[in-house]
Amino acid sequence: MFKKVIIAEDLDAMNLGIQQVLKDLNIIDFQHSKFCDEAFLKVRAAIQKNEPYDLLISDLSFKTDHRKSEISNGDELIQKVRELQPNIKIIAYSVEDKSYRIKSLFENADIDAFVLKGLNSIDELKKAINLISISDQKFISPEVAMALQEKSNFEIDDVDIKILKYLSAGTSQDEIIEIFKSSNVKPNSKSAMEKRLSKLKDFFKANNTIHLVSIVKDMGII
Amino acid sequence: MFKKVIIAEDLDAMNLGIQQVLKDLNIIDFQHSKFCDEAFLKVRAAIQKNEPYDLLISDLSFKTDHRKSEISNGDELIQKVRELQPNIKIIAYSVEDKSYRIKSLFENADIDAFVLKGLNSIDELKKAINLISISDQKFISPEVAMALQEKSNFEIDDVDIKILKYLSAGTSQDEIIEIFKSSNVKPNSKSAMEKRLSKLKDFFKANNTIHLVSIVKDMGII
DNA sequence: CAGAATTTTACGGAAATCCATAATCTATAA
């Protein structure tokens, strides 16, 4: 079982719940941070003291603070911790249920478990901790398990995301083309833009561009 | 101090935190529901048994369940409980920080306190409970206190919301007009629609309709 | 290198939206 755990979670009420879980599992050496930056510093300090954490439980979304922070969300924190300490086990514990993001956490940050905050998440969190403490298996909440199976034949690339972000920020298609041209983004013709949008609308089953932006916003893609 | 409390909160980890607060305040008679419908039924049952609750602490957003539910979110629950039992005290406890929605809770559902889930929300929750238990004062988390001051000279009415919702669902302006006509919504001409949209875009400083929908989605208005 | 396949770009007409102006309707007060 894990000996030393760090929790990154901003909501204090939620923190209490997680700590209860750890106590139930007889894990007594744990610390928590309400800020990503702080959590990262603690991880680094622990390594330098040669007493590294062996488990990170991190939320994904954090309240944006008045003070400027290096790391603004859980995804980034997880990514940086993984780079710093490749052997640490990481559990993402979040209400985020969009397969796109969950998939990316497993693929890019190589997390060990994804537990969906929900009606029975405390049990799942316990299960996840137990499982990954004794093996290298991955744990994922059943409600979102299919997220990993879903392989979309259609890949959304960075340019697509860029276009969608510009659109949702009120930029017209022509303006986006101008921006792309002046910043040397590869396909930058009116036709290419229209074709991309058409594909996106097709893929997301959107009736029009407003609908498309609305959908991808809901999905957390932008 | 309150004698009998009901909590409506779906996330179990969060529930633990709230229950800890109540215990700290020596409130022992409390129940919680993970579903809005269930919470409402409990409130009604308590009234019929002549042992009504004197405090409701409710989250705003709930996981949508597979089973169809009458009441789908905290706003509706609060509204219905307020109608059923006008003298009950109500605390909304949520991460929602959009002034539009908070304002509406105080004005339409006459809630007694709004506590923002955050870094120090447990203290605030205690303060809120203490305050409204001994007086009829309102409590609101300092982070969002200005929400109530903000008086917008421009009123967004139900038709505006309806239009924005239809737009974000992929309905074209012409289609919305048809829908309005066949359901006898008052202003239902192309011009009226365009004028409304123009005012909304002006008010929200949106460049175009995509931008507008994007903004109001971010603000939680739709 | 030649040819094929794919991607990018160009073009044009249809449709939708945007925007300003004017006409019509409605309610209220003199």
Add this chain to the structure above:
DNA sequence: TTATAGATTATGGATTTCCGTAAAATTCTG
């Protein structure tokens, strides 16, 4: 009743988006 202000609707033209077709460019393949 009539005048007037405000709201609703109508109209038309400019702009933008939509969508299909086709040319041009690039990449892939043998």
